[in-house]
Amino acid sequence: MKDLKHMIYFEKLLEDAHNELVVKAQEEGGLAIGYTCFHMPELLLNLDKCFSLRLRAPKTTSLEISTYYMSNYVCEFCRAILERSIEGGYNFLDGIAAVDACAQMNRCVENISIQKLIDKDKFFMSHIDVPYKVDDNGIQHYTNQVRLRVLDEMSKLGVDTSDEAIKKALDIHNEVCAIITEIGDFRKEKEVRVTGHEFHILNLITYTCPKALIVDMLRETLEEIKARTPDDKKWRARVVLVGSEIDDPALTEMIEDTGALIVADRFCFGSFPGRQQMHLVEGEDVLTCICRQYLEQSQCPRYMSEDKIQQRYDMVDGYAKEYNADGIIYEQIKFCDYWGYERAMASHVMQNEFGYQVLSIDRPYISKSSSGQLRTRVQAFIESIEIKKINNSKGAKRNGK
Amino acid sequence: MENNDTAKQAKQNEKRAQAKAKMKAQEEKLKGLGDLYNGKMYMKHREWRGFKDTAYDFFRWLITMKDLMVFVARAPRRITKAMFNYRWLCSYLSSPAFIDRHSMGLRGSALRVLHLQYNAMIKNTTKLMATTFKADKRFGKNKLSEKVVLFDEMMPMHIMAGFPNLIGIPAQVAAVFQCSVMDQNSMIPYLDAIENYGLPADVCPLPACEAAVAIMDEYPKMGKCYISSSMPCDGSVMASSYQNRYYNIPTFPLVFPVRYMDESAEDYAVEEIKKAIAFIEENTGEKFDWDAFFTCMGRYNEETKLEMNKWEINKTDCPQVTGATLAMYRMYSFLISASRDPLFLKVSKKVDKIITKANQSGEKCSKEQRHRAVLWSPPAHYYEHYSLWAENCWGINVLVDMESLVATKMFSTTDKEQALKDVAYTYERMTMRRHTNGGYVNVLDELWRVCKEFNADMVLMLEGVSCKTMAGLKGLFDEQARERGIHLVWVEHDLMDPRTVSRKSMRESLNRYMTTVLREEPVDPTLVDFDDELVW
Numbered sequence: 018m019k020d021l022k023h024m025i026y027f028e029k030l031l032e033d034a035h036n037e038l039v040v041k042a043q044e045e046g047g048l049a050i051g052y053t054c055f056h057m058p059e060l061l062l063n064l065d066k067c068f069s070l071r072l073r074a075p076k077t078t079s080l081e082i083s084t085y086y087m088s089n090y091v092c093e094f095c096r097a098i099l100e101r102s103i104e105g106g107y108n109f110l111d112g113i114a115a116v117d118a119c120a121q122m123n124r125c126v127e128n129i130s131i132q133k134l135i136d137k138d139k140f141f142m143s144h145i146d147v148p149y150k151v152d153d154n155g156i157q158h159y160t161n162q163v164r165l166r167v168l169d170e171m172s173k174l175g176v177d178t179s180d181e182a183i184k185k186a187l188d189i190h191n192e193v194c195a196i197i198t199e200i201g202d203f204r205k206e207k208e209v210r211v212t213g214h215e216f217h218i219l220n221l222i223t224y225t226c227p228k229a230l231i232v233d234m235l236r237e238t239l240e241e242i243k244a245r246t247p248d249d250k251k252w253r254a255r256v257v258l259v260g261s262e263i264d265d266p267a268l269t270e271m272i273e274d275t276g277a278l279i280v281a282d283r284f285c286f287g288s289f290p291g292r293q294q295m296h297l298v299e300g301e302d303v304l305t306c307i308c309r310q311y312l313e314q315s316q317c318p319r320y321m322s323e324d325k326i327q328q329r330y331d332m333v334d335g336y337a338k339e340y341n342a343d344g345i346i347y348e349q350i351k352f353c354d355y356w357g358y359e360r361a362m363a364s365h366v367m368q369n370e371f372g373y374q375v376l377s378i379d380r381p382y383i384s385k386s387s388s389g390q391l392r393t394r395v396q397a398f399i400e401s402i403e404i405k406k407i408n409n410s411k412g413a414k415r416n417g418k
Numbered sequence: 419m420e421n422n423d424t425a426k427q428a429k430q431n432e433k434r435a436q437a438k439a440k441m442k443a444q445e446e447k448l449k450g451l452g453d454l455y456n457g458k459m460y461m462k463h464r465e466w467r468g469f470k471d472t473a474y475d476f477f478r479w480l481i482t483m484k485d486l487m488v489f490v491a492r493a494p495r496r497i498t499k500a501m502f503n504y505r506w507l508c509s510y511l512s513s514p515a516f517i518d519r520h521s522m523g524l525r526g527s528a529l530r531v532l533h534l535q536y537n538a539m540i541k542n543t544t545k546l547m548a549t550t551f552k553a554d555k556r557f558g559k560n561k562l563s564e565k566v567v568l569f570d571e572m573m574p575m576h577i578m579a580g581f582p583n584l585i586g587i588p589a590q591v592a593a594v595f596q597c598s599v600m601d602q603n604s605m606i607p608y609l610d611a612i613e614n615y616g617l618p619a620d621v622c623p624l625p626a627c628e629a630a631v632a633i634m635d636e637y638p639k640m641g642k643c644y645i646s647s648s649m650p651c652d653g654s655v656m657a658s659s660y661q662n663r664y665y666n667i668p669t670f671p672l673v674f675p676v677r678y679m680d681e682s683a684e685d686y687a688v689e690e691i692k693k694a695i696a697f698i699e700e701n702t703g704e705k706f707d708w709d710a711f712f713t714c715m716g717r718y719n720e721e722t723k724l725e726m727n728k729w730e731i732n733k734t735d736c737p738q739v740t741g742a743t744l745a746m747y748r749m750y751s752f753l754i755s756a757s758r759d760p761l762f763l764k765v766s767k768k769v770d771k772i773i774t775k776a777n778q779s780g781e782k783c784s785k786e787q788r789h790r791a792v793l794w795s796p797p798a799h800y801y802e803h804y805s806l807w808a809e810n811c812w813g814i815n816v817l818v819d820m821e822s823l824v825a826t827k828m829f830s831t832t833d834k835e836q837a838l839k840d841v842a843y844t845y846e847r848m849t850m851r852r853h854t855n856g857g858y859v860n861v862l863d864e865l866w867r868v869c870k871e872f873n874a875d876m877v878l879m880l881e882g883v884s885c886k887t888m889a890g891l892k893g894l895f896d897e898q899a900r901e902r903g904i905h906l907v908w909v910e911h912d913l914m915d916p917r918t919v920s921r922k923s924m925r926e927s928l929n930r931y932m933t934t935v936l937r938e939e940p941v942d943p944t945l946v947d948f949d950d951e952l953v954w
Contacts (some may be wrong), residue, residue, distance in 0.1 A: 020769020086893030091886050115675045120652050120854070127858045131894060144857070146683055149648045149655060149673035154693070158675070158686035165682055270528075321646060321658050321671040352620050354886065358629070358656030362617035377616055399421060 018248040019240055021215065023234045027222050031038045031266065034101070034225065035109050039308035042068055042227040044309045048111040048174060053098065053126070055291060055359055056116040056147045058163060058311045061304075063186045063228060065177040070110070071224040071286065073264040074101040077383050086128050087121075092352040093382035094262050095125040103136040110143040111174065111257040114167050118319060119355060141170045150322040151312045160308040162274040168304075187295060187307075193228050196235045197292040200242055205340050208247035213258070213279025220288050224264075236373040254279040254402045257336050259283045268384035268391075272346070275395045280340035283316065283333060284348070290314040318359035330363065334371050344374040346395070351379050359383070374402050432538035450944025451522055457949040460515065465818055482540055489544035503556065506593050506608075510547075512954040513540060516600045516757045519953075520742060520803045523810040523942075527776035528783040531633040531739055531769050535747040536730055538765040542755055542760075544586035547592050549585060554638035559572045563640040567698055568665065570647035571628070572654055573672060574848050575756040576829075576841055577695060579714030580706040584698070589644070589661065589756055593637055594627045595799075598914045599746075601954045602800035602921070605914040608634065609821055622884045623914035625657030626797075632664035641667055643701040643861045647696060647716040648673040650851035651887055652654050670697040678846035678856045687842035694898050699740040708834060715829035715837065722826050723753075724766040731777045732817040733872050737790075738773035738783050741805040742797065745821035752824055753849055786941045788813035789905075791867050791876040794820050794861075794887045796850060798911035799878065801921045808878065811945035812932050817872045817894075824849050830942055854887040862898065868905055878928070 030036040039049055043404050050062040051072045062069035074097035083099040096235050100108060113135070115126040123144070130142045131136060145162040148155030168178040176182075197220055203210045219238065222231055253276035262285040263269065269279055283289040295310050297303060337345060349356035357379070364377035376398035381387055454461045464479075466472055474603040488754050490497050500507050515804035517540075521532045553562040565583070569575050571590040578586030588595075598605045605627045613619050631637055644665050646658040662669045672694045675683035695706050725748060731738050751762040776783075793805055793816045801807075805816035825847035846855075853861040865880035869877065879895065881889065899906035912918035929946055940946050 039437070085727055086891075088881075088889035088892045090889050091885055095890075117857075120887040123676075124887065128890070129893065131858065131862075144677060146677040146680060148675075148686070150671055154686060154689045158683065161682055162680075279533075319652070319655055321648060321655055321662075321673065323662055323669060326659050326662070349618075352886065353617070354621055354652040355656055357618040357621050358625075358653075358659065362659060363932045364616055379618055388532075389680075 021238055023238055024215065024218065027218050027232075028266070030226060031073075031218065032070070033223055034070065034073055034075065034106060036226065037227045039070065039109065040228060040231045043109065043265060047227060048171075049109060049177065050171075051107060051110045051113045052115070053113075053122050054116045054118050055315055055317065056118045056311070057114045057145065057167070058307055059224075059291075060186055060190045060295065060307055061163060061167060061178075061183065062114055063190060064168075064171065064182045067111075067171060067176055068227040068229070069224075070226075071264075072098055072107065072113075073221075073225060074098055074106070074382075075265075077101070083128075087124060087133075090352055091124070092121045092350055094264075094350050094353075095121045097382050098122075099125045099128050102129045103132075105134075108137060109137055110140065112143070112170065114170075115144045116147050117144050118147045118317070119353075121352070121354075122184065126181055137301055139174060143167055143170045147319075148312070150320060151325065152322075153314070156305065156309045156312060160302075160305045162310055164304060167204075183303050183307065184297070187297070189228050189232065191294045193223050193235065194292045194294045195234055195290045196232070196239050197223060197288055197296070199241055201282075201288055201292070203242060204278075206247070207341070209241050209250070209252065209278060210245050210247050211214070212273055212283065214269040214273050215265060215348060216250055216288075217279070217282065218266050219264070220282070221264060221266065221286060223238065223292070224286060252276060254278070254343045254399045255341055256260035257281040257282045257283060257333060257342045257345045258287070258348065259333055259345060260360065261285055261350045261353045262289070262382075263348070265382070265384050266299055267365065267388075268380070271384060271388055271392060272395050274359065275392060275399055277344075277346075277399050280342050283336060289332070289336065290316055318355040329359070330371070333363070333367060336372075337371075337373060342373075344376065344398065346378065346398070349375075349379045350382055374398070374405060427832060450942040452946070452948040455523075455948040455950055455953065457952065459954060460753070461518070461953075463519070465522060466953055467529070468788055471529055473528060475521065475533070478537065479514055479517070481518055481537060485540050485544055486510075486513060489548055492544075493552045495555065496557045497548070499555070499557050500551050500638070504593065504638075506597045506631070506636065507688075508628050509597045509604040509954075512601050515954050520746075520806060522578050522803070522806060523785065524783075524806075526803035527738065527772050527781055528740075531772055532743055534765050534772075535743055538761050539746065539750045542750060542759055543592070543596055545759075546587065546754070550561065550587060550592060550638050550640070553585070553587075553640040556639050564642055565702075566641040567702065568641040568644040569660070569666075570645060570649070570654070570658060572649040572849070572851075573647035574753050574845055575758070576715070576844065577612065577691065577698075577711075577720065579756065579758055580695070580708065580711035581698060581702070582707055582710040583702050584702055584704055586756075586758070587641070589637065589641075589665075590631065591626045591754060593631045594624065597628065598624075598799040599802050602916045603954075609915055613710075620884050620887075622651070622653040622882065623912060625651075625653035627914055627921075628654075628657045629660035632660045635664075637664065639665075641665065641884065643668040643698065645669075646671045649845075649848060650854055651885075654746060666791065668697075668701050670694055674842070674846050676855045679860070679908050683840065684839065687846060688838050689844070691838050691841050711837070712831040715765050715840075716831045717760065719758055719828045719831070721751055721763050722765050722828065724763075724770045725822075726826055727770055728773065728816060729822075729872075733774055734777060736777050736780055736782070737787075737815055737817050738776050738781075738888045739769070740783055740815045740817060740952030741809060742802045745797065745817075745819050746802065748824065748850055750821040784809045784813065784815060786813035787815050788938070788941075789876045790872060790874045791816050791878050792818055792865065792872060793878045793880060795880045796821060796882055796913065798882070798887060798916075798919075798921075798924065799912065799914045800916045801924055804880070804909070804924060805878065805920075807925065808928060808944060811940050811942050812928065812938065813941045814876060814878070816878065816929075817874060818868060820853050821849050821870065823864075824852055829896055857890055858894070861888070862894055863897070864897065866904075868932060869902075874904070878905065879906055881908050881910050883910055883918065884912060892912050905931070905936070916951075922947075
């Protein structure tokens with residue numbers, strides 16, 4: 018397939034959290050607000066002159082200092098964020114809007130706070146409490162938390178947090194989501210017009226760059242993809258990738274190198290959830306409405322109620338069907354408790370109750386550090402899918418006879 | 419004749435001398451507690467504590483045996499069947515040895531306090547287990563099961579005091595929590611099973627074992643409904659999905675704000691309690707009885723006052739209740755019984771009398787008192803008596819620990835709305851959660867506050883290798899301890915898996931610190947190194 022015009026530029030932007038678009042936005046008076054989890058409503062960090070940045074630590078190598086502070090049994094993503102903070106990699110941030118949704122990330126941002134690693138003038142750090150289930154009581158609590166711990170902090174910096182400002186931010190948020198959704202829908206096609214790896218990069222850009230500065234390029238990219246001639250390449254299998262943070266495009270690239278096309282991305286930093294448009298409901302408080310949708314869309318394993326547990330399985334099943342997947346890969350960054358439990362249980366449920374072929378893997382934050390092992394696991398999985406296909410077709414032939 | 423008599427007497431004298439020499443040699447050989455270990459599952463013999471204390475100790479041993487027999491007599495057929503169905507149940511045969519381990523080296527008042535408290539725990543556990551097996555549908559249909567409301571083991575059950583006609587059972591206590599304390603190897607088959615199922619080996623073994631018992635189908639099956647819980651950490655949140663699936667009965671996740679110090683979160687917590695009560699009412703047809711609840715909470719208030727007095731006594735130069743007893747007893751009276759069993763108040767009153775008297779008379783609780791220590795982080799279940807070993811071996815008195823320091827707020831016994839707020843406040847600050855949730859101030863700053871209050875010069879930091887909440891602050895603990903001049907000793911363990919870090923390795927961590935950093939000689943050299951790998 019023909020290369021996408023902006024792809025190399027996008028890849029370059031992903032090489033640094035403090036990329037050139039962030040620099041540009043700050044030069045124009047923008048305030049960069051870092052966050053680490055879907056549970057911090059991204060949309061609300063883009064009010065007025067603020068813009069959101071989902072924190073990544075690209076090109077991480079040694080985690081020595083963060084390991085001293087957090088021990089080597091803690092999730093590498095959290096340690097990488099702390100390490101990058103210690104190195105001064107987030108000194109440009111005007112604030113971090115954190116959530117107490119997972120203990121390890123919470124400790125990471127607490128370390129940043131206690132050690133005063135970001136000493137920018139007027140820098141703020143806030144934590145919100147996230148409920149473990151989605152009901153009226155939980156939505157109200159979550160909305161209060163967002164109002165008190167995030168919007169009020171932003172107001173102190175002179176940011177307009179009114180309903181009008183939220184509606185304005187919603188417009189551009191929805192535009193980006195609509196573009197990403199339209200691009201993502203091409204993955205449903207039998208003939209591939211956009212690969213999972215390319216989509217991953219496009220989606221990562223939307224999380225890590227000021228939206229106003231990328232929306233035109235995304236629009237252009239969408240038009241390019243529409244006109245793109247599908248590749249002749251024969252993909253060996255189509256898979257749904259499910260699990261914890263993947264902000265490293267090298268991982269999706271490695272998976273696709275083995276011949277497995279990633280057709281749906283249900284992982285943190287993926288588009289499910291995160292890139293679905295949000296809608297205001299007449300009569301409902303604007304902030305409550307946005308917060309409710311974030312809680313309802315979330316598919317984080319930390320939700321304990323039966324409806325949310327079932328929702329997680331049903332959603333993955335839905336993606337697999339809608340995107341014609343042959344199998345599901347459940348992945349988890351090592352030491353992530355939530356996804357460790359979910360991966361173990363879901364890989365059995367999806368296999369035994371939904372009938373999918375499932376690969377279950379844990380992996381390091383930077384996939385290069387164990388790419389050989391991961392590649393072997395994925396290759397074996399693809400072979401098993403192929404064998405099953407062959408056996409099924411033989412069985413069908415026998416039955417036909 | 420005379421010659422014969424003289425020869426006989428000489429022979430007898432010689433025999434006596436030989437016997438004396440043999441006894442002396444034996445006494446010399448058995449000078450320390452470490453000599454009681456022989457590398458086998460059991461000790462060489464019971465500890466000699468002087469006539470009076472040995473007799474008392476033996477008397478209490480007989481009482482434990484009696485309690486176990488009473489337990490079996492409560493439902494002999496069902497308990498026999500349970501023995502063949504539930505692998506974990508066999509570990510309870512070692513109950514007397516469990517108490518022996520926790521009473522080593524104790525004398526006088528300390529020994530009496532230990533036995534009184536542990537006996538209350540044994541009585542409560544055996545009652546709970548007998549009820550469990552009677553209600554177990556696996557061994558036949560029964561009406562009792564319809565009265566059971568299952569609770570996650572980490573969820574305090576105070577609200578069940580308002581349902582006197584129902585039975586609240588902490589679902590995993592017998593199979594996991596208590597069992598893992600009784601026998602260090604009891605959880606190994608379950609850990610293997612869950613890892614084989616696909617769960618990573620790096621997660622906390624407590625929720626991992628809770629999930630494992632479910633996938634191995636070894637929980638007694640019963641109950642009208644289930645209250646699951648997000649307490650105290652991420653692992654417990656996730657293990658609840660395994661329990662829900664296993665029990666397959668109406669389930670209510672009773673969840674509380676993680677950032678509980680935030681006053682704006684109070685309403686949310688109170689609302690959750692109300693919903694949980696409504697859920698139980700709806701599923702059982704019972705109505706919440708405020709009178710019964712207030713009576714029980716009155717008892718809770720009394721228990722709490724007595725517990726706080728224990729801490730006050732431990733703050734003096736003459737502490738009385740040290741080591742694992744503090745946390746274990748608190749865990750039972752607060753979390754499991756939740757003041758519903760009047761026995762705990764009775765025992766607490768007796769204990770209070772003994773320790774107040776002992777404190778006033780200046781009675782020492784251990785042979786030597788060299789260091790005043792705080793034990794922080796969750797202790798190893800397979801080595802709960804670690805602090806007692808530290809006391810006997812190095813003269814380190816553990817005056818208080820993280821697990822004991824749960825909420826101490828008194829409950830309103832007249833105002834319904836206030837009482838619910840008190841329940842929410844207390845639940846948010848339950849065992850472990852009080853410190854691991856709500857931000858670093860509750861565990862990091864709190865430690866230094868506790869050290870100051872108890873005038874402690876040492877912290878035994880029991881580092882559960884898979885406890886990520888604590889691990890996330892490791893460097894800061896180190897740095898801040900250095901700034902304050904407090905001896906902070908890291909002791910690694912893996913909560914329920916002695917294969918990862920053995921008891922011996924845990925001892926070595928402290929031994930190394932005491933000999934290299936503090937350059938001290940042990941109080942009992944025989945306890946420095948001994949083999950207890952096979953001991954229950």
